[in-house]
Amino acid sequence: MVSANQEMVVYCFDTLIAHYNSEQGPPPGFEEGQHPLFVTWKKAVNGAEPRLRGCIGTLEARCIVNGFRDYALTSALRDRRFPPIQAKELPYLECTVSILTDYEPALNYLDWEIGKHGLIIEFTDPDYNTRRSATYLPEVAAHEGWTKTEAIDSLMRKAGFNGVISESLRNRLRTTRYQSTLYTMHYRDYASYVKMTRGIGPLVNGAKPVH
Numbered sequence: 001m002v003s004a005n006q007e008m009v010v011y012c013f014d015t016l017i018a019h020y021n022s023e024q025g026p027p028p029g030f031e032e033g034q035h036p037l038f039v040t041w042k043k044a045v046n047g048a049e050p051r052l053r054g055c056i057g058t059l060e061a062r063c064i065v066n067g068f069r070d071y072a073l074t075s076a077l078r079d080r081r082f083p084p085i086q087a088k089e090l091p092y093l094e095c096t097v098s099i100l101t102d103y104e105p106a107l108n109y110l111d112w113e114i115g116k117h118g119l120i121i122e123f124t125d126p127d128y129n130t131r132r133s134a135t136y137l138p139e140v141a142a143h144e145g146w147t148k149t150e151a152i153d154s155l156m157r158k159a160g161f162n163g164v165i166s167e168s169l170r171n172r173l174r175t176t177r178y179q180s181t182l183y184t185m186h187y188r189d190y191a192s193y194v195k196m197t198r199g200i201g202p203l204v205n206g207a208k209p210v211h
Helices: 006-021 064-077 087-092 138-144 148-158 167-171 187-198
Strands: 034-043 051-063 093-105 118-125 130-136 174-186
Touching: 006 064, 006 087, 006 093, 006 174, 006 187, 034 064, 051 064, 051 093, 064 093, 087 093, 087 187, 093 187, 118 148, 130 138, 130 148, 138 148, 138 174, 148 167, 174 187
Parallel strands: none
Antiparallel strands: 034 051, 034 093, 093 174, 118 130, 118 174
């Protein structure tokens, strides 16, 4: 099994910087594989708690080289919840890559562990008779300090459900749990890594150099 690692985060930063510079990025330093994956960008300013700036991925297995390249850009530039990340924000960014594993159906909406499992819920919206679905990665519920029920209710809202959340509706959810490996790196650590391994730090159009 492939685990998330430093080279995958480096590749995501490389890909975003290559986009800003309108050039081809360096090749990846990790082996190809087939896995579901996510790329998450957060921004931390003045020592504050990092805030989400974009998170997009796929719950279906795909080639991870193309996957990380595509989702590094999609999550940074096309997450509809946020404006596109600008080059000047780079020094404040941290990137997390997640590789998802161990998909299994949950017995019910409470059959999972906070901090261990990510969730996919699927259900029929009783108000509109439409199918809805959403996912949270394994770290989300613990980071937010939610109970299991709070996490499920938030996930239903994320899926677009605006009606009354009842116990009977929760019990009708089709819930899948999964696990993940992840790796997080701040831009300053990426810049140090690049300088150490390539002899020169990253040069970015529109961004201040990191010393």
